[in-house]
Amino acid sequence: MSIKVATRAHIPVLANETVEALAVQPGGRYVDCTLGAGGHAAAILEKSTPGGQLLGFDADPEAIKEAKTRLEAYKYSTLLLNENFVNLQAICLKYDFFPVHGILFDLGLSSLQLNSDERGFSFQHNSPLDMRFSPNQEVTAADIVNTYSETELAHIIRTYGEEGYHRRIARHIVQKRPIETTSQLARIIGQAVSIRRGRIHPATRTFQALRIAVNHELENLEVALKQAIELLGFEGRLVVISYHSLEDRIVKQFTRQRAREEQPRLRLINKKVIIPSEAEVQRNPRSRSAKLRAAERIITQSEQYMTTEKYSFSAAVEGTGWRRPALLQKLRRTFAAAI
Numbered sequence: 001m002s003i004k005v006a007t008r009a010h011i012p013v014l015a016n017e018t019v020e021a022l023a024v025q026p027g028g029r030y031v032d033c034t035l036g037a038g039g040h041a042a043a044i045l046e047k048s049t050p051g052g053q054l055l056g057f058d059a060d061p062e063a064i065k066e067a068k069t070r071l072e073a074y075k076y077s078t079l080l081l082n083e084n085f086v087n088l089q090a091i092c093l094k095y096d097f098f099p100v101h102g103i104l105f106d107l108g109l110s111s112l113q114l115n116s117d118e119r120g121f122s123f124q125h126n127s128p129l130d131m132r133f134s135p136n137q138e139v140t141a142a143d144i145v146n147t148y149s150e151t152e153l154a155h156i157i158r159t160y161g162e163e164g165y166h167r168r169i170a171r172h173i174v175q176k177r178p179i180e181t182t183s184q185l186a187r188i189i190g191q192a193v194s195i196r197r198g199r200i201h202p203a204t205r206t207f208q209a210l211r212i213a214v215n216h217e218l219e220n221l222e223v224a225l226k227q228a229i230e231l232l233g234f235e236g237r238l239v240v241i242s243y244h245s246l247e248d249r250i251v252k253q254f255t256r257q258r259a260r261e262e263q264p265r266l267r268l269i270n271k272k273v274i275i276p277s278e279a280e281v282q283r284n285p286r287s288r289s290a291k292l293r294a295a296e297r298i299i300t301q302s303e304q305y306m307t308t309e310k311y312s313f314s315a316a317v318e319g320t321g322w323r324r325p326a327l328l329q330k331l332r333r334t335f336a337a338a339i
Contacts, residue, residue, distance in 0.1 A: 012039025013287040014241060017274050018104065019047050021239045021294035027051035028101035031092065031231070033085035033224065034058060036110035038067030044104070045074045055097050057083040059133035059215075063110055084134070086220040089227035099233030105240045107221070107247050108290065109211075121211060123186035123203050129179065131207075131214045141210045145185065150174045160218070160246065161209030168192045169206055182207075208244065218246060225254045229265055232297035237269070239294045248273070248291050255295045269294035 012018070018040055022030065024047040032041045035058040045054055054077065058064055061082045071078055083091055085105065092098045109121055120130035120141055129142035144156070150170045158166035172192035179185050186203040193202040212218060228238050238255070242248040252273075258266040274292040281288045 011284045013290045014276055014292050015043045017292055018239055019043050022102035022237045024048050030054050030102045031100050032056040032104050034106045035067045036063050038070035040104060040106055041071055054078045057081040059084040085224045088224045092231050098231045100231055100236055102237040103228045108243045120182050123182045126181050126183040131211045133215050139214060141214050144210060145173060146178050156213045157206050157209045160212040161205035163205040165193050221250055234299055236297045241290055241292050243289045251293050263300035265300055266295040267298050269296055
């Protein structure tokens, strides 16, 4: 059965596959760690009706505004927060939102970010070199480009961009400083590389590297995955959609390691990575590099002797999606005040 998702500029990647991998059920409790414009959240909430609840957060305040509009029909079943998923466990503990039936990470940039002519994520727009997910972050891409040493720049471009011409690009950047805009930087990178490799623009990997460095994306992902295991109830699902090899490698190694431990805490749902169909790629070209991995929480022998409430879902939880009805009312008031 296909999932109906509101048709707006943002098209959620692998929406049906995500809902299936999460094993979404009525009355379930879910966390969307990368809310974006709310496409996946809408699909999850539709499938979890009646009684489903969703806690969603995003580091980008503009994404929260967009998602609130998109999820208006579910406003009494959701709490949307401007937070970074590196704080996943603290947020869930603060709102007593655990154990959960499913946790989703969609690690791709949102259409809001890519299409903005002010955020600096894409060299398709002549924008300031920013690339921050949140305006509260201190370091911008301009800071890195204009103040880091040639050695430091080369390391970032090689490590986070897997760029073979990292030294040449770093040298050209240092020689051309100061650099203020995305177009200026892309032009300098093009001059350094002097070739166009197939469909990939010469600046693509360097822009990826800078964005990852600015937002500490890989470090935050590793931290958040470890926290996710502690929040999943028995048979709760962890689903991650990644878009480049560095992210996918972290997810793959993390889930496989936890599944192969002496006392495993995860069971792999799809040993073979799930990718978009040709039809989806044609409909949404940005989905072409997406890879979905899913795992299910299992209980170790040592955990069997601990409190079952920490890992299992009570009947009350399945009926309301929240642990306490009074808390739900409090969250509804909080969300209503924020609208």
